[in-house]
Every structure is written in C-alpha cells, then in structure tokens.
Amino acid sequence: DAGVTQSPTHLIKTRGQQVTLRCSPKSGHDTVSWYQQALGQGPQFIFQYYEEEERQRGNFPDRFSGHQFPNYSSELNVNALLLGDSALYLCASSFPNVDGGYGYTFGSGTRLTVV
C-alpha cells in the first residue's frame, strides 16, 4: 500500500520564478492538505483540497494556489517566489477513521530553496 508521494524532493529556484510541487495521496485517501515548514518552526497550514475544490485556506497570500485532480492527486503552485518561501513543503492525505478520528499520512516533503 503506497503512502503519500511528493515530487520533486529538492528544488532550487530564483526569486520571482514560479514553482509547482506535486503530491499523490495514500490509496483510499480523498483529502489533501499542504503545509509549509520553515526552519525551526512547526508546519503551517496552507490549504486543503477535497472533491477537487479548495475547502479551507490558511493565512497565505494568493501567490499560493493549488489544484486537486479527479484521482485525488494535488499540485501546489507558488508564483513570484520570495526568499522567505524557502521551506520544506509537506503534503498530507487524510480520510475519516471509523472511530471518528482522522488518519493523516505525510509525504517525505519537497525542500524548496529560493535564491
């Protein structure tokens, strides 16, 4: 049973460029959430996708956008990159558990460096 797959693993971009990160959720999971984790900080919620729609969004500017495809995979796009966008980007897929909780599975992340 494949877990969450993220690509690429590492990426170096120049300020002002655009980047697309990809995520394939765990089999059976229909919800994908994206997180940004800066060095020394906990993961910060960017947005969540369900049924191909953005269901909720954290405190991130419109430069951050996303998409979910019919197979539940997802993309995170960041435009006009800033140095401060350098971080580990994590994708988590989830599905309600039978006990009322939620099971979240994280991918290995994409390390984005903006120079």
Place this chain on the structure above:
Amino acid sequence: QKEVEQNSGPLSVPEGAIASLNCTYSDRGSQSFFWYRQYSGKSPELIMSIYSNGDKEDGRFTAQLNKASQYVSLLIRDSQPSDSATYLCAVNGRVSGGSNYKLTFGKGTLLTVNP
C-alpha cells in the same frame, strides 16, 4: 493567539530517563490529538494518536489527554539516544462554522537524549 502551544524546550534528558512533553490547545471543539516525531530534514512521523480523555500507552510512549484542561502530553519512558528529535503536537479541530477539520501543529519541542 496561538492555537497549539508546546513547552518551548529544548529538553535534554539522560539515557534511560523519562522525557515529558506538554501541549495545550485553544479550540474546545478539537476531536483528535497527535504526536509526531521529526528528525532533522525529514517529514513528521506519527508516533501516537489519542481521541478520548485519559491515557493511551504504546510501548515506551504514553499519551495523556485532558479535554477539560485542553491539555495533551507525551511521556517517553526509558529514553534512548535514537529518540532525539523534534516532537510536534498536532490537533485536529473543526474549522469555525463548518463541518471540515484542519490539523494544526505546535512549534515543536527539541528533545536530546544524552548517552
């Protein structure tokens, strides 16, 4: 206002000791609570989940939840050098006004176990 707060750390314990990690949260409607372990440069790894008040034990790990006090903790018994990592508390709470849930993380506590 921070939604999930952890004891700031860093925390240093000798090998074989008990490490105690604490977390408080602000959303009384939160349903599920998680502890993740994160090694430097890696993605978070789920080590414990807890949904009901009381204690939950899994090997050397014990999670404790007190919803009235909005408090969750993690005890690591017989700490090993391999337990040295950042421990993230995460809370799955309902997004205000809706039926959706969001996983919110604390900043993390760096634990060092000294041989």
